[in-house]
Structure formats: C-alpha cells, structure tokens
Amino acid sequence: MMNQATNTQTLASLDPNSVESRYVVNASQGQTSSYVPSTAGSEAASWNMYRVDNHSVENGSFSNSTYHHVQQTEPSTRTVQDGSNAASLATSSSLGTTNAQPDYSGYNSYSNSTDPYSYGSTGYQGYYNGYQQQPNPSYSQPVGAYQNTGAPYQPLSSFPNTGSYAGPASYSSTYYNPGDYQTAGGYPSSGYSHQTTTWNEGNYSNYTTHQYSNYTPDTTGAYASGNAATNSLHYQQHYKQWSDYYNPTEVSCAPGTENLSIASKSTQVSQVPGVSGGYATSNSQAPPSFTPSWRPEPSSSQTPSLQPGATVTGGYDSYWKHGASSFQNQHPTPVQQHFQKALDSKPSYDNFQEQQKTACPQGLNLQYPVAQQSSQSYQPPLQTVQSVDTRRVSKVQIQTNPRIASNLPLGLPKMDKDGSNNNTTAKPAYISVSLTKPIEKVLPNDAADSVLKVGMFPKSLKNYVERALGQCEDEKQMAACQAVMKEIITKATNDGTLHTRDWDAEPLFPIPNADMVDKNSNLQNPIPVSAIPKYKSPTKRSKSRWEPLPEEKLLDKLDPVNSYAAKYSSWVHVNEKDRKPAGASSEGKTDIMNSIRFPLMEQKSASKTVQRPVKRQRLADGNAADNGDASSDSDKEQNLTAYYSGAIALANTPEERKRRENRSKRFEKVQGNRAQINHFKAKNAGSGNLYARRASAMVLSKNFEDGGSRAVEDIDWDALTVKGTCQEIEKRYLRLTSAPDPSTVRPEEVLEKALLTVQNSQKNYLYKCDQLKSIRQDLTVQRIRNQLTVKVYETHARLSLEVGDLPEYNQCQSQLKILYGEGIEGCHMEFSAYHLLCVIMHSNNNRDLLSSMSRLSDEAKKDKAVQHALAVRAAVTSGNYVMFFRLYKMAPNLNTCLMDLYVEKMRYKAVGCMSRSYRPQVPVSYIAQVLGFGSGMPTNEGSDEKDSDGLEECVDWLKAHGACLVADSNGEMQLDAKASSSSLYMPEPEDAVAHGDASLAVNDFLTRTSS
Amino acid sequence: MAYPSMGEAHRRITDYLNNFSDAVSDQDVASLAQLFSFSSNSPSLLSLADALNFFQDANRLIKQSDKFSQFGEILAPLFRLLQSYRLGNLVDAYHAFEKFANAFIQEFRNWESSWALQALYVIAYEIRVLAERADRELASNGKSPEKLKGAGSFLMKVFGVLAGKGPKRVGALYVTCQLFKIYFKLGTVHLCRSVIRSIETARIFDFEEFPRRDKVTYMYYTGRLEVFNENFPAADHKLSYALTHCNPLREANIRMILKYLIPVKLSLGILPNAWLLEKYNLLEYSNVVQALKRGDLRLLRHALQEHEDRFLRSGVYLVLEKLELQVYQRLVKKIYIIQKQKDPSKAHQLKLEVIVKALKWLEMDMDLDEVECIMTILIYKNLVKGYFAHKSKVVVLSKQDPFPKLNGKPVNS
DSSP states (O other): HHHHHHHHHHHTTTTTHHHHHHHHHHHHHHHHHHHEEEEEHHHHHHHHHHHHHHHHHHHHIHHHHHHHHHHHHHHHHHHHHHHHHHHHHHHHOOOOHHHHHHHHHHHHHHSOOOHHHHHHHHHHHHHHHHHHHSSSSSSSSHHHHHHHHHHHHHHHHHHHHHHHHHHHHHHHHHHHHHHHHHHHHHHHHHHSSSOOHHHHHHHHHHHHHHHHHHOOOOHHHHHHHHHHHHSSSSHHHHHHHHHHHHHHHHOOOOHHHHHHHHHHHHHOTTTHHHHHHHHHHHHOOOOOGGHHHHTTTHHHHHHHHHHHHHHHHHHEEEHHHHHHHHGGEEEEEEHHHHHHHHHHHHHHHHHHHHHHHHHHHHHHTTTTOOTTTTTHHHHHHHHHHHHHHHHHHOOHHHHHHHHHHHHHHOOOOHHHHHHHHHHHHHHHHHHHHHHHHHHHHHHHHHHHHHHHHHHOOOOOHHHHHHHHHHHHHHOOOOOOHHHHHHHHHHHHHHTTTTSOOTTTTTTOOOOHHHHHHHHHHHHHHHTTTTHHHHHHHHHHHHHHHHHHHHHHHHHHHSSSSHHHHHHHHHHHHHHHHTTTTSOOHHHHHHIIIIIIIHHHHHHHHHIIIIOOOOHHHHHHHHTTTTTTHHHHHHHHHHHHHHHHHHHHHHHHHHHHHOOOHHHHHHHHHHHHHTTTTTTHHHHHHHHHHHHHHHHHHHHHHHHHHHHHOOGGGSGGGGGOOOOOOOOOOOOOOOOOOOOOOOOGSSSSSHHHHHHHHHHHHHOOHHHHHHHHHHHHHHHHHHTOOHHHHHHHHHHHHHHHEEEEEEEHHHHHHHHHHHHHHHHHHSSHHHHHHHHHHHIIIIOHHHHHHHHHHHHHHHHHHHHHHHHHHHHHHHHHHHOOOOHHHHHHTTTOTTTHHHHHHHHHHHHHHHHHHHHHOOOOOEEEEHHHHHHHTTTTSOOOOHHHHHHHHHHHHHHHHHHHTTTTEOTTTOOOEEEEEEHHHOOOOOOOOTTOOOSGGGGGOOHHHHHHHHH | OOOOOOOHHHHHHHHHHHHHHHHHHHHHHHHHHHHHGGGGGGHHHHHHHHHHHHSSSHHHHHHHHHHHHHHHHHHHHHHHHHHHHHHTTTHHHHHHHHHHHHHHHHHHOOSSSSSSSSHHHHHHHHHHHHHHHHHHHHHHTEEEEEHHHHHHHHHHEEEEEHHSSGGGGGHHHHHHHHHHHHHHHHOOOOGHHHHHHHHHHHHOOOOOGOOOOOOHHHHHHHHHHHHTTHHHHHHHHHHHHHHHOTTTOOOHHHHHHOOOOOOOHHHHHHOHHHHHHTTTTTTHHHHHHHHHHHOOHHHHHHHHHHHHHHHHHTTHHHHHTTTTHHHHHHHHHHHHHHHHHHHHTTEEEEEHHHHHHHHHHOOOOOOOHHHHHHHHHHHHTTTTTTETTTTTTTTEEOSSSSOOOOOTTTOOO
8 A cells, every 4th residue: 555655656746757657666566566465465386476477567568668767867867976976886886895885975975965866866876876787678687586596495585575675675765865864954953853844744754754664674674685695696795795784774774775775786776676576475475385485584674673673663762852852761662672573583583594594505596597587576566556455445454464574473473462462453553554654653652652651552542643644645645644643743742631632532634735745755855767766665665664663662561671681582592593503604694683783782772872862962963964874873872772771681691792702703704704705894794793792891881880790800891992883974083082982983984985085185184184083083993903994094194294294104104014013905015115214314213224124024125115215225324415316306106205304404415525525616507416406396398497497496505505606607606615615504494493393383384284 | 750749848848948048047149049040940949849839838838937937928929930930831930920029129128238139130130031931922822022021120120229329239230231131132222221321320339340241241232232323433442342351261252242343343444354253253244344355345235235134133234334435435545556556647536437437347337426426425524535526527636645544433424
C-alpha cells in the first residue's frame, strides 16, 4: 500500500518527467512486491516462480525503459557534480571503499549548498555511476545475478535481493538526507525541534520516513553488502563493506547513504527495484519450506535491525525532545527496545550465520552467472501493485507482515509473542495506514514512553490517528495529516491531556492541504528527475519496515530491565558459537557485526548521553556540515542511550570483554589477509574494534563510579581512544584543554577528505597550517597511525618548508621519523633528505649529523634526494660555494626551500672568502653567477636579461653587506677585494625582533604568508 | 646442579650474612666488594644464589638477628637480585639491584670515611653492566630498553653523593667515567657537560689527585667530545694525555685512544708513522695518511668511502673529510715544486688550468669555477699564501713560504 501511495505520488508530483516517474514506480513496485509475498506467505517454490513471472513482465516494459531514461538524465547530473565529484566518480568504480568516500565528498560539497537539487543530483550521480559501470544496459541483469543463486544459495539469494532492495533504500535514504540536510541548513534549530512551521513538519515527515527507510535499509543493508561482495568477487570484502556500512548507517544517515550508495554501485543500481521484490517475498515466505531462507534474512537484518530500530526510535525521541522538553525522558524506552531487539536478533543470528556458511561459497560463484534470472526481480512490481492495494484495505494482512518483517517474533516465538500482543492491536493501525500513520504512531509511542514510562498510548488516540489518516486519499494528504497530528499529539502531551482527552470523541481535523507537503517534497526532492525516483522509493519502503518498531516498543515497556541482561548474554553465546563453526568469512562478518556495531552504540551512548547531554543540542541544531549526519546524530544519541544499559550488561563480565577483544583481534587478522584490497575498509573495521574497546572501557569506568565493584586497573585506558563522529571537513585547530569530544573529532574518512581539501585549497598558509594541525590532532586523538597519518604530516611538512616555517616543519619531521620507524610507507627518502639538510644547515651539530648520516641505509644513499643532500653537506662543510649554488639550482623536491634558508649565510661566507683571496678585484658579474643571483627561477628568457637581473640583485646585496664596489674602465662593476675584506658585515635583518625569531611576529608572518 | 640440602642452604646464607656484617663492621672493603660483584660469577656467590632459590625464606634469616636486620634494606633486595640473576631474569635483577644500591648509598652517605669506595665502585660498575644486559633482554622482548637510562640517573645520584668536599671526592671520577660510558652508549652526550663542569671547575680538588686509571678514562672521553666539537687542539691535548698516562700494556685502550688521536693529529698536520698504524691495527687510516702525503685526492675519497661506516660510527668521518683541503694544498704544492724546477722565475704563478688538469689526472672532474673556488678557500684558510687573480685565472703565490705548515695548529675556519 505504501508503495502504491508513493507511486501515485511520484506520478502526480513528478509529472514533468514521465519517465522518471516510471522509474520510480518500478522501484516502488519492487518493494511492494516484496511485501506482497510476505502477506501471501507463499511457499518457497512458489516464490521463485513468482519472481520469474514478475520479472518477465516487468523487464520487458518497465525496467528497460526507465533505465534509458535514466541515462538521459545523466549528463545533467554530471554537470552538477563536476569538479569535486569527478574525482569521486572515478574512484567509485575502482573500489567499494573508495567509492564511498567520493560519494561522500560529493555529498559534503552539496551539503554546504542550500540547494536541495544539487544534493539530490549528487546522490543520483552516485547511483548513476553504478549504472554506468555496468556494462550491460539491461536493468535486469544485475538483479538476475542476485536472484540467480541456486536452491542452496537461496538464503543468500534472498539476501542479495534484500540487498538490492537495500540499495534502493539507501538511495532513498540518501535522498532523504539531502532533504533533511537542507532543511537543517535553512532552519538549523527548527529542523530538529518540531515546530509548527509547515516546513519543519515536512522535514519531519521526511525525516521519519527517512528513518524508516533506514530501518529497511539496515536489513537490506546487510543484503546489499552481500551483493556487493558477490559482485566484487570477494565475498569477504563485502562483509567488510558491510561493516563499514554499518558503522555509518548506525550513526548517521549520511554515512549510511554513503555506504549504501557504494553497495548499490557495486551491485548495480538496477537491481534495487527488482531486488526489493525478492526481498519481500523472502520475508513473507515464512512457511516451513522457506524458513531457512527466511530466517537468514531476518537474522542478518537483525543485527542491523537492532541499530535501525534504535535509530528510528532515537530519531523520534530526539525530535520529540527538542520539540517538547517533557519528552526527554524517553531514553529509558529506547533502551528497552534495544534489548528486545538484541533478543530477537539472537535466534535470527544463529540462523543467519549458518546460512551464511552455506551461502557464502555459492554466493561467490553465483553472482553474475545468470543473467536470466535477473528478470525475476522485476516481477514483483506487478504483483506488488495489487497486493499493495489489498493491503491497504485489509489491515490484518499487514499485521502479519510487520511481524514477519521484524523477524524477531518468528525467531524467538516465546519472547516476542507475549509482548507482541499489545503491538498487534496497535499495529494494525499503522500498518494499514500509509506512511504517515506508522510515523505518527511511532511518535506517539515514543512520547508516551518518555512521558509516562509505562508507555501505553491510549488506544483511543491510536484509533483517532487511524481515523484521521483514513481520511487521506493519497500520500500527500497523509503526510500533511501526519504533520497536523503530530502537532496535536505533541500539544496534548505537553498539556498533559494526552491521556485524559477523549480521543474517540475528538473531531477529526480537516485534511490539510496536500500542497504543503508537496512543497516540502519539492524542496527536498528537487527534482532532477533522476533524483525523484530514489526519493520516493525510500519512503515507500520505510513504511513497511517501520511497523515492527512499534511492536518492539510495546514489548520493551512490558519487559523488565532484567530481561535485557539475559537476552544479551544469550546473544553473546550466539556469537561464541558462531565463531567456532563458521568459516573465516562468516566469522569476519559476525565479528564485524558484534564488535563494531555494538561498540558503536555503546560508545556513543556512553560518551554522548552520559557524559555530555548538552552536546546534543548542538548536534541537533545541525551545522550545515553535519547535514545528514546531524539528524542521525541525535538519533544516535538516543540509540546509544538505549544501548547503553545493554552495553553495561555486556561489558560487565570480564570474560565478555576478553572475548570481544579476541574477536576483534581475529577480525584484524582476517582483515590483514584482505588488507590490500581495501585498506579503507580495514581501517574502518579496525576503528570499529577500537570503538569496542573504548566503549567497554567507558562502560567499565562508569560502572566503577557507580558500583565501585571494579578496580581501576581493570580499565583498559587504551580503549578510551576517541572515535570521532564529526562529519565536518573543515575544522579549526584548537589546542585541547580537556578530553577530546568524539562529536568534534573527525573520523578517518572525513580526515582524508579534509586533507584533500587542504591540498587543493587556494587559501594561504595560515589557513592550511591551521587545518592540518586540526587534522593532526584528530589523528592523534584517535590514535590513527597509518599511511594517512604519514600523508598528513608529509603534506604539512612540505607546506611549512615552502613557507620556511621551520618550527612547524620540525614537529612534522620528528613525527614522520617515528612513523617511518614504525614501517609505515611514505616518502621516506625525500624526508630523510630534508632531515639531513636541516641538520646540516640549521642545527650545526656534528654529532647529530654523524648519527643521521650513519643511519642512512645503502638504499637511501642511492636516492637522488638524499645524494643531493649529502652533496650539499659536503659543499657546506668545505665551504664550497660554487658547488653549493650549483646544487641549489638543481635541488630536487623542496630541498631548495631548505637551502634557501642557508643561502644568505653561504653568500656571506663566500664573499668573505673572495674578498680575502682575490686581488685586486672580482667582477660582480662573476660573483652574481657563482653565488646564484638572479637564477632563483630558471627562466626561458634571454640569458642577458637574467644576468642583468642577477647583477643588479647582486650589487644590491653586496652593498647591503658593506662591500666596496668600483667600476672599472669598461664600466663593469668590480668588487674591490682588499677594501671589502675589512668592511664586510652582516646587516641586521630589517625584520629583527627582540625575541629573535622574526616568524613569531604575527603581523610579519601574516603578510608573508598571505601573499 | 644438584640442590643443596636445606641445612646447607641455610648455612651458606648465614655465612654470607655474617661475611657482610663482618665486612661492614671491620670496614673491610675488599671482602665487601667481593660480596657485591655478582657479575664476576664467583663460585661462592653462585652457590649462595642456588641456596637462596632453594631456601625461599631468606628474609626470615635476615630478620633473625639484629646484626643483619639493620641492613635488611640492603640485604633483602640483594638476595632477590642474586636469585633473579641466577635465574637469568635480568630485568627483575636490575630492579632488585637498584633497590639494593639505593639502600647502600643511603648507608654509605652516613659513613664518615670513604672506606667503602671500592664497594661503591663495584656497585657503579655492576649497575651499568646489568642495565645494559637488562636492556638487551627488554629489547629482545620488544619492549623499550630504558634501564641504562635509569642506571644513568642512579649514577648521577651517586655522583652527587661523592662530588662534594671531603675524602669521598676521590671516587667521583670513577662514577663520572661510568656515566660517560652510559651517555656515549645512549647517544646522550650532552648530558656529560654538567658532570664535566663539576669536575673541571672545582678548584678544591686537584685533578691530578684522582686515580690514574680514572684520569685516563676521563681524558679519553672528554677528548672524544672535543673531536665532536672539532676543537682539535683541545682534543689533541686530552687524548695525548690519555695516551701518555695509559698503561702501556693495555693495547686495546691505547688503540681506542689512537683511533681518535690520529685523525686529530692529522687535522693538525701531524702524520703518524706507518708502524704505529700497523701495531695498533689502525690500517683504515693508512690510505688517508698516504693521500695526505701525496696530495692524492682520489685516494682520500676512496679511503673515506671504503671505511665510511666505521668512520661514521666512531665519529671521525667529518674530521677526515676536512683533510681534503690539506690534500689540495699538498697537490698545489707539488705543482708548484714542479713548476719551480722548470722555471723558477714564474713558479709562483700557478695557472688554474694546470691545477684543473692535475685534478683530471686524478679523475677528479672539476671545472674552472669549482677549482677556482677551492683555490680561494685554500687562500682564505691560509693553507696557501698568495692571492687569486680572477682576470687571468692565476693563483699568485707568496714568495715566502707559500704553503705554510700547520705545525699543530688547526686549519683556519
């Protein structure tokens, strides 16, 4: 039903581009299809068949056409992306990881701009890239790959399908993000708080949907990764991606989008719609035969789902909080949800892993092989449409779906069922209702939870919402309704009349003007045709996914906290089991899931919620830079809180900690093997581990404070290393006066981008230095020591050399020495040459010189730069000025810059020597030539001109140093050697300062560097 | 090794304790020092260590009687040291030793006379050696070796105890030398300065009153420092002192001194006899000396290249490299002599081309500008008397003593 709604919407709103709308439709259809099967609960066999059929139908007409259209749109999007994105595009094709980044960069750049359009376009582009990459124009092919998997594969296939599904979701999410972002930019504060402005409302709705979409993506996310893996050949890699994916997704929408986009790219964009269809079926097909396949999905989704669920609720919570202070209490509830999810996840988890084992091998092989099957993915759409309709009508079906989707109930019948009773009652409403409903309901739930803690929303209210939404005829209206209802409910909660009011008797408000919503949607989905489809698809999906959440909440309320611990432990057990049996690949995955995901939550919760509640506000306000993330940030916090209690339970046992550490170690090993392929991912994963450790440590410390049962020595302070979450690329350097705040520390990917930005920046040295220092700080704080670190220091060292900022250079150099010492690659030779030059000319310490010379390897001595430096050393120690200035002219790299600093001294010495040795005179022209005057920059101009320039300069210099110049009979300037020998002096530098270092005089420095 | 019986172990331990307290009460430093010098691996100490490892509760024996328990602070860590040392656990041994040494210093401070200096020497020596070995153990375990540094700061403390007025000052130089060894090994030579200042500025105590072996060692190290600073006359003085006072039978020590003294002398224009190099196996210098004699720049460069590692490590590379100018001087002088034989009237005018050609024969490919530059440097540094006429590209030599000898004076710089 949701799908349909969206479809219609898209058609209506997007009229301009019929093609696009179609595309959208397809996507939506794919999604819907997934739902249909679920409701139907068809058997596995039937399921497959079904798919095929759909596929045939769909492909023929819809998919292809849409695809073409999409292509057309391409150019426009490209233009938008242009400069910054271009790089990203190129990279995206090569590596999954790299892809993510480029996209991200693109994203960032857009984020700054208020244009919704641009944003959308970027997302699209990323999407588009995926298309382009695929050799085959046919939409169906990629999909086929996914679905192709044989019977054994099926679980996987279901996975991939979902993955593809996820792909779209991610897409949508990206779109949403932009929307959110934009709004945030425009109304930073308002964006998060629920204000009466229609705009905000619009945002809100988007937001919710967005979250919703996230949720789905999460489940799908796992799938997507799987797909990606298959595509890329390396299954394991996929997983890594997955992990990566998770990290970002959890936290913020923006990262998630990045990842998603990646996945989609790798998998092939086209898949998305079709896939979704597959996915749905898998879910729905709970029936016995299918169970295996089904389970895996849920389980996979589960881990993710935990997060998503949390995020979603979190997001709401945060909104609510901002809107009304009364809501802030919500934290507890999210936590509960958390736990439940964890429980749920457990069973599913097992299944998941098992399946993975089986699936993995096959998965690899199967990926591309079958093009035919791809068509299957398309089939769903047709069905979906129908099914959607039916859904709307019949609430009952929907109910079942949600449960299935949530996975939890099935996997863990005992637990969920109890709790679910409440849910079921409540749920039908949401489900049946289109998007808006679920959202609204959720909100109320949250609010209720937060306020009452008991967490029961008056049923009458739910009914009321249902009624209200029932009025709506299409999605637009629903969105509008939603907005209004939100207001109403918030108001009621604030008033405290939420429970006292007679909702049944409450008059329905008039259906708000759909235009408002449209506006919003327009703003958000600006419109590039390409953008639209994506946008819409997410919304649709989000609705469906959404449903499970409310259930959970209810459950949470019911469940006492104690249960969490138990659940958690069970979860842990699962992990353990998994470890042993599972193959390396599956292990890696599980590890990732466990270590990374979990920890993330913990950490955040611990750090943000516990430590600095104040921060939240800031985040929520959302800098432009934060954009998508900002929203996610607040979500995160909520989630974190939710997880926090769970985390404590987890971290309490030392064994668990150990276990987790072991796990992470193992994970690292696995990574190591594939390290070459994706450095990036590996890093991420590594950081994830860090996270975990830190999180556990934090929890521990917290426990210590609280209960005092733990010794301080038990705290792994190493684990306290910060993991940054800040998504801003630019950041001013500020010397830390307290423990670093993760929200202001940028993670590695962002730092990498920041470095690029600095490198490409046209701004002056001061700015760059400042930026680089802040990058260095972030790296240090996060204890990132890898090639990026080296790159940053190298960049900074070079920059400072160019400007002659020796103190800064020395800092970098000493760090580089250590980094190189650790075996991290970089421009080692270049910098050992710099180091040599530095020692030679600026420290005047023979011992240092000797020791650094003796430390040079034979290899280093063969290096051009090092040889040059050694030659310079020889020239300096022997006072051979001719040699020195020759070397000066042919210095490689930035050796010139370092030599520059010695030129004055060398010239002075040389002239002193000349005036002592030559009689009676030396022509100035000779001096100018030998001492490198006027040859600073070799030009193509006539040598005469150059000479005269140098001559003049030389005359000036000689005069300034007290030399006696005379003109000979030919009018040529000569240095009167004898007279000069006693009159030479070193002029006081004009910019001399009392403290001896002219570069410390700010004004002088500014003028020098800004030029 | 078979374990001793319980009684045997007990007996050995109490023997040791008795020896210790007797030595202290009798101020018998020789036997006291013997009790401390565990690295000598004397059989008595080895058997004591075995006994300690067997008889775990040695501390009880210490506490048994007042005679021992007053030195409990010293003895307990000492026993632990012996145990760990015997077991090959050097890091633990070092920790125990530091505790022991600190306690001993405390006690030593309270003794008016300097009777226990010998024992202190043993401690200063042992702690350095033990620290080095512990560092090796640490390094092999991938940990950062820092014990030697710790030993350095401990010895600084000891130096503080000794350096004041009074009879104990005699021991200061020994500790200083141990410190030098540590600092040179660690490459933290700059830390030597404060110690040196304290030794050299104190007027109360004549340097000559220190024991000779300490003086030689001290002079050797300070001479090396002067080599680093390229203060050749001072280096010459100190190293020569070390050489002349060194026990002539200690050829290894003499060789170490010569290793630095020869380059210093070379830079002062004093060449060693070939037999000296042979006798002390310092043949790496022979080509350098040859090059100086012949004015053979190529030979010098080859010699430097050949032994680059060794010269860099010992720190004389830069010193030797500076001999290049003397080689140039020698070369120019040879040209001058040949010219003089041909045409004495114009001998004092050396054409640049001729020098360039001579260098080319040596396979030194240098152009006019470069050689001109070197000539001006030679004149500037007073290795050649005269001037350079740029217009005609001629080195005009002074008629009197155009190539002054250094005669123990350093090259102007």
